[in-house]
Structures are given as C-alpha cells and as structure tokens.
Amino acid sequence: MFADPDRAAAVRARRGRARLPDDVRHREKWRLALDMLDQMIDQWGLPRLPVAADSGYGDCTLFRLGLAERGLRYVVQVDPTATAHPADAVPVTAAHSGRGRPPRPAYPDPPVTLKDLVLAAGRGTARQVTWRRGSRRSTTNPTAAMRPHFLRLRIRPANRDIPRGGDGSLPECWLIAEWPPGADEPVKYWLSNMQPRTSLKTLVRLGKxxxxxxxxxxxxxxxxxxxxxxxxxxxxxxxxxxxxxxxxxxxxxxxxxxxxxxxx
CATH class of the missing domain: 1.10.287 (Helix Hairpins)
Structure with missing residues (x-):
C-alpha cells in the first residue's frame, strides 16, 4: 500500500488549523451514541431507562446489540424491509451424511420482511391506543387525545450479526407497527426488547x-x-x-x- 506523503501532510495541516486533538478520529454515530450512554450511566450515575431512537440508529443491528449487552431496554424505529422469522419458527438440523462437519441447526424457511409479517397478521389485529394528549381540542375530541391504531407481534430478527443460541434459535423481540385507519399498510415500524409482558400502550408511548x-x-x-x-x-x-x-x-x-x- 502506498501512502501519499503530501496528502498526509495536508491532512495534518488542516487538523492543526482546526485544533483537532491527535486522538480524535472518525467514529460511527451509533458508536458515539453508545459512548454517551456509557458516560451517562457509568460516570453520571443516571438510571438505566429504556432507549428510544429513530431508524438512523434502529436499523443498525450492532447498535441494538450494544444496547442489549449493556442491559438496556429499547424501542427503536426500523425500516420495514428488515427481515425476521415469526416467533414460533423453530430451527431444524438436517441429517448428517457422515462426511465433513455435522450440519448446524437452521430455520427451514427464509426470513421475510417486517412489512410482510405485519400484513400477514392483518389490520384486524390493530388496536386504538391513546399514547398522549395534545393541545388541539375539538368538539369531537375534547381531550385532544392522540389515539392511532397499532399492533404488535413477537418475532425473531434475522441478521448475520445476531448471535444464535445453541439450538440455532434467534432471540425474540417485539415488532410494533402503526397502521392508520383507511391506510393500505402500516406507516411506521419499531423493534423492542422490552419484556414479553409489556403492554402495547407502554411500547407505543416509548416509540412515540x-x-x-x-x-x-x-x-x-x-x-x-x-x-x-x-x-x-x-x-x-x-x-x-x-x-x-x-x-x-x-x-x-x-x-x-x-x-x-x-x-x-
């Protein structure tokens, strides 16, 4: 590999003019977010409250894994094209031919998109949830309640970075979707590692x-x-x-x- 000394010198000069410390280097924003959470918890002593984030962070599997490794619960928005298995999917192990390494457990069917999982569940599974009260009262809504329709499913996100159990299974989590009345499909999706007993209202409040x-x-x-x-x-x-x-x-x-x- 050839490093251009003139280019390297120009970079050092620009860093010097900007007074950048020598130890400051590029770091992905999801890593910066985890660094800030570490600081707030370890140095500031703040409680481990659930983390909410948009899809700029939620779509990053390593960010979600980093939160889980720190014992943090989260509700993060994600793109509907992400893939997952239904919660009841079970890995199977193919018969060993006797040659080579024994086969590992694997899911028999390929994962599908989050959108397809929600569409398969159907609009009928969505429920109206009042997640907060706004300021725009009216005769038809005197309390200014914000109450869109949401549904939730237990799923197993599929990604090569997600560690599998000894039986080949992927960890479960919540999939939450907002599906407005009259819309052909949901408009927003979230993933959450909150406890299975967590209410839909709590999941929606944290997502919103x-x-x-x-x-x-x-x-x-x-x-x-x-x-x-x-x-x-x-x-x-x-x-x-x-x-x-x-x-x-x-x-x-x-x-x-x-x-x-x-x-x-």
Missing part, C-alpha cells in the same frame, strides 16, 4: 416519545442557535455547543419550576 426529542432539537436550532456556528475550530465548536445546551437546560428548568402565586 421521539416527538419530545424533535421538539427539543427544534428549540436548540431555531430558538437557541445551535446551528448558527460559523467557526472552524474544534474548541470553538465545543464552546458553542456547551453554551447552547446550557441555555436549553436553563429554559427546561424554568418550565419545570412550579410558578409561585402572584400577590393579589
């Missing part, structure tokens, strides 16, 4: 809690200017982000602080 994340991020951008940074240095960016996040924390504490009664 991303609205809070999106709200906070929108406040960071539009209200507090996290995307207004125009510098070119590592330290400058971190100072900007730190001050912006502190400002948001201050605003959040103000919202949570009970208001004292005003004097008459």
């Amino acid at each position: 809690i991303r609205w809070r994340v999106e709200h906070d991020y929108r406040e960071l951008k539009t209200g507090l200017g996290i995307d207004h940074f125009e510098g070119r240095s590592f330290t400058g960016w971190h100072r900007h982000v730190t001050l912006t996040v502190l400002a948001q924390a201050f605003c959040t504490l103000l919202r949570l602080d009970p208001k004292a009664d005003a004097p008459a």
Whole structure:
C-alpha cells in the first residue's frame, strides 16, 4: 500500500488549523451514541431507562446489540424491509451424511420482511391506543387525545450479526407497527426488547416519545442557535455547543419550576 506523503501532510495541516486533538478520529454515530450512554450511566450515575431512537440508529443491528449487552431496554424505529422469522419458527438440523462437519441447526424457511409479517397478521389485529394528549381540542375530541391504531407481534430478527443460541434459535423481540385507519399498510415500524409482558400502550408511548426529542432539537436550532456556528475550530465548536445546551437546560428548568402565586 502506498501512502501519499503530501496528502498526509495536508491532512495534518488542516487538523492543526482546526485544533483537532491527535486522538480524535472518525467514529460511527451509533458508536458515539453508545459512548454517551456509557458516560451517562457509568460516570453520571443516571438510571438505566429504556432507549428510544429513530431508524438512523434502529436499523443498525450492532447498535441494538450494544444496547442489549449493556442491559438496556429499547424501542427503536426500523425500516420495514428488515427481515425476521415469526416467533414460533423453530430451527431444524438436517441429517448428517457422515462426511465433513455435522450440519448446524437452521430455520427451514427464509426470513421475510417486517412489512410482510405485519400484513400477514392483518389490520384486524390493530388496536386504538391513546399514547398522549395534545393541545388541539375539538368538539369531537375534547381531550385532544392522540389515539392511532397499532399492533404488535413477537418475532425473531434475522441478521448475520445476531448471535444464535445453541439450538440455532434467534432471540425474540417485539415488532410494533402503526397502521392508520383507511391506510393500505402500516406507516411506521419499531423493534423492542422490552419484556414479553409489556403492554402495547407502554411500547407505543416509548416509540412515540421521539416527538419530545424533535421538539427539543427544534428549540436548540431555531430558538437557541445551535446551528448558527460559523467557526472552524474544534474548541470553538465545543464552546458553542456547551453554551447552547446550557441555555436549553436553563429554559427546561424554568418550565419545570412550579410558578409561585402572584400577590393579589
């Protein structure tokens, strides 16, 4: 392998101008997310609460495995083209011919997409779930309840990175799908390793809690200017982000602080 010394020198020069520390290198965002969770739990002492994430993280099998290895429960959005076996699928072992290695247990049928699993279950399995109450009340919905239709299935996600049991079986998890009335197919899908006894309402609430994340991020951008940074240095960016996040924390504490009664 030939490394161009001029190109390497140019990269070092750019890193120097940006004041990038020598130990800072590219790291995938799902690994960064796991690093932050480790810091929050191991260094900050925060409780191990369920993790919610969009498909940018949920579609990454290694991210889901990393959460499970840390003993964390999760509800993460995924693409419907991901594949899985039904929960009742059982691996079988083919007869050994006597030559070579004995065959390993394997599922007799190929995995199918999450979408196909949900469509096979049918719209009739979906239930209306009130997962939160909004602010837009009406005569037909005086409590502003948000109550789409959801269904859940026990499945076994299929991926070469997922460890199998000694009998060749893949681990079970929940598949949750949102299927609006009148729609030909579901519009959103989630995977979750929450306990089998977890209620559908709890699964939906955790899957939908991303609205809070999106709200906070929108406040960071539009209200507090996290995307207004125009510098070119590592330290400058971190100072900007730190001050912006502190400002948001201050605003959040103000919202949570009970208001004292005003004097008459």
